[in-house]
Amino acid sequence: MRWKGRRVSSNVEDRRGGGGAKAGGISILGLVVAFVAWKFFGVDPQQAYQATKQVTSHSQVAETQGLDNPTPEQQEAMDFVGTVLADTEDTWTQVFQQQLNSQYVAPKLVMFSGVVNSGCGTAQSAMGPFYCPTDQKVYIDTAFFKDMRQQMGITGEQNTTELSRQDQAGDFAQAYVVAHEVGHHLQTLLGISEQVQKARAQSSEVQGNQLSVRQELQADCFAGIWANHNQQRTQFLEAGDVEEAMDAAHKIGDDYLQKRSTGQVVPDSFTHGSSAQRMQWFQTGLKSGQINDCDTFNQTI
Numbered sequence: 285m286r287w288k289g290r291r292v293s294s295n296v297e298d299r300r301g302g303g304g305a306k307a308g309g310i311s312i313l314g315l316v317v318a319f320v321a322w323k324f325f326g327v328d329p330q331q332a333y334q335a336t337k338q339v340t341s342h343s344q345v346a347e348t349q350g351l352d353n354p355t356p357e358q359q360e361a362m363d364f365v366g367t368v369l370a371d372t373e374d375t376w377t378q379v380f381q382q383q384l385n386s387q388y389v390a391p392k393l394v395m396f397s398g399v400v401n402s403g404c405g406t407a408q409s410a411m412g413p414f415y416c417p418t419d420q421k422v423y424i425d426t427a428f429f430k431d432m433r434q435q436m437g438i439t440g441e442q443n444t445t446e447l448s449r450q451d452q453a454g455d456f457a458q459a460y461v462v463a464h465e466v467g468h469h470l471q472t473l474l475g476i477s478e479q480v481q482k483a484r485a486q487s488s489e490v491q492g493n494q495l496s497v498r499q500e501l502q503a504d505c506f507a508g509i510w511a512n513h514n515q516q517r518t519q520f521l522e523a524g525d526v527e528e529a530m531d532a533a534h535k536i537g538d539d540y541l542q543k544r545s546t547g548q549v550v551p552d553s554f555t556h557g558s559s560a561q562r563m564q565w566f567q568t569g570l571k572s573g574q575i576n577d578c579d580t581f582n583q584t585i
């Protein structure tokens with residue numbers, strides 16, 4: 285993926301701190317509830333936060349500042365995320381104008397390490413990246429991208445020698461994760477998240493999970509739309525990039541994660557969609573570039 289030399293967003297907040305945030309004020313009860321909720325709900329922690337919000341909203345995590353002297357690697361991680369965020373800003377501003385005749389309002393993105401205060405409660409890096417609709421911010425933990433390569437094996441290494449992309453192995457998969465979280469921001473702007481939340485309040489757990497899957501698949505489809513238009517704007521894709529994102533979509537599908545953790549697949553508890561579904565909806569957005577084609581709520585998924 286080509287990303288150097290483009291605009292870097294000014295909407296990135298650096299809260300990586302020096303050596304990790306202090307979890308000073310978190311109550312033990314809050315931590316226990318957060319942990320149980322995280323285990324119960326899986327990787328995307330939105331529901332976990334709702335469950336823990338009441339408990340943790342009174343406690344405070346010491347606010348951390350950005351790194352004083354970032355290493356070149358840390359600076360590069362910041363520049364990369366800032367460039368991807370700027371790409372989403374420029375792309376969605378254009379697409380909102382053209383397809384919806386409305387103005388895009390960009391989210392902020394918080395880079396953190398360890399523990400962070402969000403408008404949705406206190407979050408820990410173990411929960412993975414997330415979007416908080418209350419403060420309209422995307423939260424990305426610096427360790428996540430590293431974990432993503434190591435634990436999930438998203439390395440892109442099969443392509444690196446021919447394409448000499450050693451330094452940027454897995455970069456498009458990482459951009460895809462940022463674009464997916466920005467996809468949840470779009471759902472907030474478009475009023476979709478609110479509708480889903482209302483519908484979930486009146487449905488069974490199984491139905492609620494199905495709604496959650498449709499919401500997640502739409503965020504994947506929006507990430508595909510972003511890739512389509514960003515390609516037209518910047519020609520940023522390189523050979524192997526889409527396969528890399530597909531590989532990521534495969535590895536972060538619920539069935540893959542469940543199989544790895546429990547050895548069996550229980551579709552009713554899926555909250556993100558299967559690997560095949562995630563790949564399919566990313567492709568749908570990528571091919572069409574049209575918001576209307578991402579109506580995962582009224583189409584067969």
Ligand SMILES: [Zn+2]
Nearest residue numbers: 328464500503
């Ligand atoms: Zn998501």
